[in-house]
Amino acid sequence: MITRSTRFRPWVWSAVVALMTVGLVACGSGTQDSDSTSGGTQSGGVTLTLTSITDAKVGWAPLIAAYKKVAPNVTIKASYAPTDQLQTALRAQLGAGNAPDLFAAWPGNGSAMSIQQLAPAGLVADVSDQSWIKQVPEGLKPLLGASGKTYMWSSCVAPIGVIYNKRVFQDAGISSPPKTWDELLADADKIKQAGKVPFAVGNQTPWITQLLPYAIAPSTAFAQDPNLAQDMLDNKKSFENSGWHTVFERYMELYRRGLFNKSPNGTTYEQTQQLVGSGKAAMAVQVIATMPPFLAAAKDKSDLGTFPFPAAQSADQLQIPAGVCAGLAASANSKHVEEAKKFIDWLGRPENMATFAKATFSIPLVGADSADVDPVLKPFTPFLASNKTVPFMDQQWPNAKVQPAHFAGIQELVAGQTDVPGLLKQLDEAYDQK
């Protein structure tokens, strides 16, 4: 039964409406607050927001602290997230028009957050007129922008090579790292006979699948045809109709010889760190910048070393994969785009590039000779100096679909669900999509 006291009267309605209005205003002011932190002014200064990958935090922290001394009125608020989460979040923010002033961007093409996907959409600020760009090696410059302009900063080049356990090599009677493909196979066989796993392969973590093919391709597919990436873009070559089949055949040669750990598809990246660190496995083909977790897993840090993956038949023909690191771009729609560009210009100084590169175990893009690179990178610097490097292949693929198709395809290859021709066909299909 409804009594008088529970009936709604006009004043109750006004109260409800008033409360809702207060609620909405509260929400509104919340947005305003976050606006002011992302771009507003604080006591006459400017606050710039910066979002980057977790692995780069060690590089950003000292640089941001140093910039406070250079530009005291600029405060940089940094936040970090793992790569895949960051890419997702940034793309959503870019779509919604509330991206940070400065954010991580990836060189070349091939992923949804790569600079050649962002620049044509007008989302990143043009920094072509900055002086540091002149010092970037010619071959790498196009990867930092699109259609002849530069849109992002990157500090370094990250080579892919072999992280190996010296003790396992010694125990198997190997005195120095292999220099040719045949030596590699012979050494791997020795390691296997000594009861150890030659290669720790963690294909369960998707991005790991690409490392071995990338290590093999520069000395095979790209040695046959140095312009392969461009030829593929021009539709003159394809995965099927190029040296890529050699890449995957060599991959399968290693697998069929039993040189991988048991069940590579069920093994994770983290498990490979344990395998190599603990000496159960001898080698992991990796981006050298991933050295820290391997060192953390090692009983004795001096057990671990690096060498270039010897994919060529002779040492002087060897070329290595070296990709420009993820870097930083300024949002074109930021209220403080000029301040953000000034920060990027400052980052371009050789000493700042060196600081960042050293902290992230990679080789500085500018002034590599003068900078004291980490010993684990020493085996790779001669290849950069003599231009015997090939950029990471996905940085020159035309869309964001080839790379995931490559990840899944390698897993299928190892699982026996496809063969080399099948994989090449899948990759060509992904490549030809819009």
Place this chain on the structure above:
Amino acid sequence: VTIDVIGRAAVEPVRRRRARRAGSPALWFAAPALGIYALIVIYPSLAGAAYAFTDWSGIGAAHWVGLDNFKQLFTDDQSFGSLVNTIKLTVFVVIVQNSIGLLLALGVHTLIKSRNVLRTVFFAPAVLSPIVLAFLWKYMFNPAPDAGLNALLGFLGLDFLQQNWLGDPSVALWAIGITVVWQFTGYSMVIFLAALQGVPRELEEAAELDGAGRLQRFRHVILPLIAPAVTINLTLSTIGGLKLFDQVFAITNGGPGYSTETLSTLIYKQAFVFGQFGYSTAVALVLTLLVAALALLQLRYLQSREVTY
């Protein structure tokens, strides 16, 4: 039938009077809630669904492409594979989770001393985050014979059951199924248990006096009485299975190859990895319709089997 008609006739005037008096204030009362619901649920859902007919990339302008996205969904092997995987996983989870959940509920419904502890233990995984559990199980599914689940099986002398859990395409989907069942069986158990506690003891005792055995009592007395719980559990686990994302994403990310890709991970990848928000929305729309249709059909069927005494 006669009784029913008379009964209804007698009730009707009273109900009508009450409806007239209470009707309009009740609707007014719901208006603010309905308004907010429309604003934050219905409007965004419909506005979002419109993207299914565009080629929107997440940034920039969207162009109308009609039904192209839906054509792609039904002709693309990968999408079709995801649909098949989703259905396989759902069937597995619904059957195994509810069977074990029912057995556990029957077990802890007895008078054994540790029943309260056991109830808590079995329910515990349900309160944990699926992501935390996924990482835990990823460790358990280490393929090395001397680690995780394989080590346990080896210790028990069950070496023949050791698997390359996440690396073998024919095993990986079921491995994910195991983690889901492990997590949510306790949840099913609690719902069954609540229903079991509502079964009047005198009915069971009467059946026992009439000479019904344990199985007969379960089949003819208990099961019909807990039918509403069966309906709820089957419906919830079907919906959960069809929407499964966290576990797949964290454990295999759809791999090896595409062997554990579900509709939910496909939606995520198409949108956030490939930047095909239009196509992704189309898949999401199909999934929504599928879940709604299956859930409704199942609910109708199961409710028609429910009884009350």
